[in-house]
Amino acid sequence: xxxxxxxxxxxxxxxxxxxxxxxxxxxxxxxxxxxxxxxxxxxxxxxxxxxxxxxxxxxxxxxxxxxxxxxxxxxxxxxxxxxxxxxxxxxxxxxxxxxxxxxxxxxxxxxxxxxxxxxxxxxxxxxxxxxxxxxxxxxxxxxxxxxxxxxxxxxxxxxxxxxxxxxxxxxxxxxxxxxxxxxxxxxxxxxxxxxxxxxxxxxxxxxxxxxxxxxxxxxxxxxxxxxxxxxxxxxxxxxxxxxxxxxxxxxxxxx
Numbered sequence: 001x002x003x004x005x006x007x008x009x010x011x012x013x014x015x016x017x018x019x020x021x022x023x024x025x026x027x028x029x030x031x032x033x034x035x036x037x038x039x040x041x042x043x044x045x046x047x048x049x050x051x052x053x054x055x056x057x058x059x060x061x062x063x064x065x066x067x068x069x070x071x072x073x074x075x076x077x078x079x080x081x082x083x084x085x086x087x088x089x090x091x092x093x094x095x096x097x098x099x100x101x102x103x104x105x106x107x108x109x110x111x112x113x114x115x116x117x118x119x120x121x122x123x124x125x126x127x128x129x130x131x132x133x134x135x136x137x138x139x140x141x142x143x144x145x146x147x148x149x150x151x152x153x154x155x156x157x158x159x160x161x162x163x164x165x166x167x168x169x170x171x172x173x174x175x176x177x178x179x180x181x182x183x184x185x186x187x188x189x190x191x192x193x194x195x196x197x198x199x200x201x202x203x204x205x206x207x208x209x210x211x212x213x214x215x216x217x218x219x220x221x222x223x224x225x226x227x228x229x230x231x232x233x234x235x236x237x238x239x240x241x242x243x244x245x246x247x248x249x250x251x252x253x254x255x
Contacts, residue, residue, distance in 0.1 A: 003107075003108055003109060003112050004112045004115065004116055007103070007108065007113065007116045008116045008119060008120060011116055011117060011120040012120055012123070015120060015124055020086050020087075020124065021124050021127075023086065024082065024083075024086055024124055024125070024127075024128040025127065025128050025131055027079075027082050027128070028079060028082075028128040028129060028131055028132035029131050029132060029135055031071070031074045031075055031078070031079055031132045031136075032071070032131065032132035032133065032134070032135030032136040032139075033135055033136075034070075034074065035067055035068075035070035035074055035136050035139075036067035036070070036071075036136055036139040036140045036143055037139065038070050039062045039063075039066035039067040039069070039070050039143075040062055040067070040143050042062060042066070043060075043061070043062060063144060063147070064140050064143075064144040064147035064149075065147075065216075065220055067136065067139070067140045067143070067144070068136075068140070068149075068216060068219055069216060071132075071133075071136045072159065072212070072213050072215075072216045073213070075129070075132065075159055076159060076162075076212040076213050079129075079132070079163075080162070080163065080166060080212070083125060083163055083166055083167070084166060084170065084184070084187060084188075086124075087121050087125075087166075087167055087170050088174070088180050088183045088184050088187070089174070089183070090117050090121055090170060090171065090174065091114075091117060091170070091171050091174035091175050091183070091246075092173075092175075092178060092179050092180045092182065092183045093174075093180065095174065095175065095178040095179075095253070095255070096178055096179050096180075098255060100113060100255060101255050104255060110247070110250050110251050111247045111250075111251070113250065114171065114175070114243065114246050114247045115243075117171060118167065118168070118243055121167045121170075121171075122164065122167065125160075125163050125167060126160065129159075129160055129163065133156060149219050150218060150219055150220065150221040151219065151221070151224075151225055152218075152219060154218055154225050154228065154232075155215040155216065155218040155219050158210075158211035158212075158218075158228060158231070158232065159211060159212060159215065161208075161211055161232065161236070161239075162208060162209070162211045162212050162235065164235075164239050165208055165235050165238055165239050166187060166191075168238070168239045168242040168243050168246075169186055169187040169190055169191075169242060170183045170186075170187050171183075171242070171243065172186060172242045172243075172245055172246045172249075173185065173186025173187055175246045175249050175250050175253065176246075176249055178253075191209070194207055194208060194209040195209060198210070205227065205228070205230050205231060206230045206231060206234050207231060207234075208231055208234055208235040208238065210228065211228065211231055211232070211235060214228070215228060
C-alpha cells in the first residue's frame with residue numbers, strides 16, 4: 001500500500017507539473033460555459049446569419065434541454081478528444097523512454113504502476129468533468145430556472161463512464177505497443193468499431209457508445225434506466241477487462 005500511495009502521489013505531482021491537470025480543468029470549464037451560452041444565443045446567431053437576405057427563420061425558444069444537448073455534444077466529441085490527447089502517453093511514454101526501470105528494479109510491483117496510473121487519470125478526468133458539469137448546471141439554472149431533469153445521475157454518469165473506458169483503452173494500447181501511436185490506434189480503432197456496430201439496431205442497447213449522447217434522452221424521460229442497463233454493464237465489464245489485461249501484459253513485458 002505504501003508503494004501504491006507513493007507512486008500515486010508521484011503521478012499526481014507529474015500531472016500538475018506537466019500542466020495536464022490545469023489544461024484539462026481549463027478546457028472542460030470552457031465547455032461548461034459555452035454549452036448553455038450557445039443554446040441561449042443560437043436563435044440570435046441564426047437570425048443574424050441571414051442578414052438582409054429577406055429569408056425569415058422561425059426558431060423556437062431555447063430550453064434547458066438544448067443546453068444539455070450542447071453539453072453532451074461538446075464533451076462527447078471535443079471533450080473525449082482532449083481526454084485522449086491528455087492521456088495517450090500516460091503509459092506509452094514511460095515505456096518508450098524506459099523511465100520505469102529504476103523503480104521496478106527497486107521492487108515496485110508492476111500492477112501498482114497500472115492501477116496507480118488508472119487512478120490518477122480517473123481523478124483528473126473526474127475533476128475536469130465535474131467542473132464542466134457544475135458550471136453548465138449553474139448557467140442553465142440561471143437562464144432557465146425551474147427546469148426539471150429526469151434520471152440526471154444516470155445520464156451524466158454514462159458520459160463519465162465512457163471516459164473511463166477511453167482511459168482503460170489508452171492504458172491497454174500504450175502497454176501493448178509501448179508507444180503513443182499504438183495507444184491512439186487501439187483507442188481509435190475500438191471506438192470506430194463501436195460506431196460501425198451502432199449501424200445494426202439490435203446492438204445499440206449493448207453499445208457503450210450509446211452512453212456518449214443517447215443518454216440525453218434520460219433527462220427528458222424519453223428513455224428509462226433499463227434501456228441503458230446493458231450498455232452500462234458492458235462498459236463496466238470492458239473497463240475491468242482492459243485494466244486486468246493491461247496488468248497481465250505489463251507483467252510479461254520486457255522493460
